Amino acid sequence: EAGVTQFPSHSVIEKGQTVTLRCDPISGHDNLYWYRRVMGKEIKFLLHFVKESKQDESGMPNNRFLAERTGGTYSTLKVQPAELEDSGVYFCASSFTGGLAKNIQYFGAGTRLSVL
Amino acid sequence: AQSVTQPDIHITVSEGASLELRCNYSYGATPYLFWYVQSPGQGLQLLLKYFSGDTLVQGIKGFEAEFKRSQSSFNLRKPSVHWSDAAEYFCAVGAYGNAGNMLTFGGGTRLMVKP
Numbered sequence: 537e538a539g540v541t542q543f544p545s546h547s548v549i550e551k552g553q554t555v556t557l558r559c560d561p562i563s564g565h566d567n568l569y570w571y572r573r574v575m576g577k578e579i580k581f582l583l584h585f586v587k588e589s590k591q592d593e594s595g596m597p598n599n600r601f602l603a604e605r606t607g608g609t610y611s612t613l614k615v616q617p618a619e620l621e622d623s624g625v626y627f628c629a630s631s632f633t634g635g636l637a638k639n640i641q642y643f644g645a646g647t648r649l650s651v652l
Numbered sequence: 653a654q655s656v657t658q659p660d661i662h663i664t665v666s667e668g669a670s671l672e673l674r675c676n677y678s679y680g681a682t683p684y685l686f687w688y689v690q691s692p693g694q695g696l697q698l699l700l701k702y703f704s705g706d707t708l709v710q711g712i713k714g715f716e717a718e719f720k721r722s723q724s725s726f727n728l729r730k731p732s733v734h735w736s737d738a739a740e741y742f743c744a745v746g747a748y749g750n751a752g753n754m755l756t757f758g759g760g761t762r763l764m765v766k767p
Binding site for chain 2: 569640643
């Protein structure tokens with residue numbers, strides 16, 4: 537069974553450009569999460585989808601970040617325009633829907649974003 | 653709001669020595685607790701979890717952790733460290749919720765293993 541897959545693994549862009557990160561969750565997982573780790577800091581929650589709906593987007597830093605999950609399958613996280621402080625590693629995680637299993641999150645390898 | 657503290661940023665142990673990584677949390681009720689490990693170039697891998705019941709939980713790769721409510725701690729242990737255990741370790745707390753919930757992570761502990 538495939539795990540959580542993230543593309544690209546590394547992205548280097550210039551300030552002001554746009555970048556789109558993609559996450560493919562584990563098949564059958566309705567819950568999808570985005571997290572970010574800025575250099576030297578903790579891994580921080582960004583938002584949570586249940587299927588195609590945003591359940592919680594309290595961690596999104598500002599309106600330059602747009603997350604979508606059309607059809608309730610894969611998700612994209614777009615940063616437009618990118619700023620220097622957006623550099624970091626963006627993790628995606630997914631979890632099953634029912635019972636206690638919904639609380640077990642499986643993570644992808646992350647996308648390392650470097651904004652120059 | 654929940655929070656997690658991992659007091660040790662870096663730890664170095666000799667191969668074969670025992671290991672204990674500390675984790676303290678703050679949460680208003682009994683939380684869900686997790687330890688994840690990130691090896692170089694890899695994603696976060698779940699080592700073990702605590703939901704309820706027996707406070708000593710076993711995980712993969714020979715790791716265990718003990719939940720101590722009185723100390724708000726969930727320390728990770730391994731009796732004999734292998735060189736392949738060198739990685740960064742994250743403690744996390746999750747909140748009860750109807751549809752799954754966000755995790756709050758500690759800052760991580762980077763483990764180095766001396767031959």
